[in-house]
Amino acid sequence: MALIKMFLKLLVLPLIAAVTLIQWVGIFLTQFSTVIFNMLAGLMFLIAVAGWMFGIATGAETLQMLTVAFVVFIIPHIAEWLIIRIAAINYGLREFIKS
Numbered sequence: 233m234a235l236i237k238m239f240l241k242l243l244v245l246p247l248i249a250a251v252t253l254i255q256w257v258g259i260f261l262t263q264f265s266t267v268i269f270n271m272l273a274g275l276m277f278l279i280a281v282a283g284w285m286f287g288i289a290t291g292a293e294t295l296q297m298l299t300v301a302f303v304v305f306i307i308p309h310i311a312e313w314l315i316i317r318i319a320a321i322n323y324g325l326r327e328f329i330k331s
Contacts, residue, residue, distance in 0.1 A: 241329050248329070251322045258315045266308040273305035 280297035283289035289297070 244325055244328060248322065248325045251318060251325065255315060255318045255322055258311065258318060262308055262311045262315060265311070269304055269308050273301045276301035276304065
């Protein structure tokens with residue numbers, strides 16, 4: 233049994249390296265895109281509110297633009313949630329190696 237566990241630990245080592253690389257790339261891309269997506273969502277929000285206040289857009293069009301702005305705003309948060317899950321997998325694999 234100990235031999236099988238040692239063999240599995242050796243198989244998990246490249247998987248840990250791959251998951252760590254995916255985690256680091258995901259963190260970089262998420263932090264970079266968060267700035268862009270937040271600026272875009274803020275601009276869309278301001279345009280929607282200004283269009284509604286000046287009577288250029290109707291209430292339904294304003295709600296559609298606000299919905300799109302919210303979706304653009306929430307995308308980086310979903311990516312952060314996924315990165316947290318990847319980090320949990322990485323932690324679990326590292327604990328398996330330590331055991």
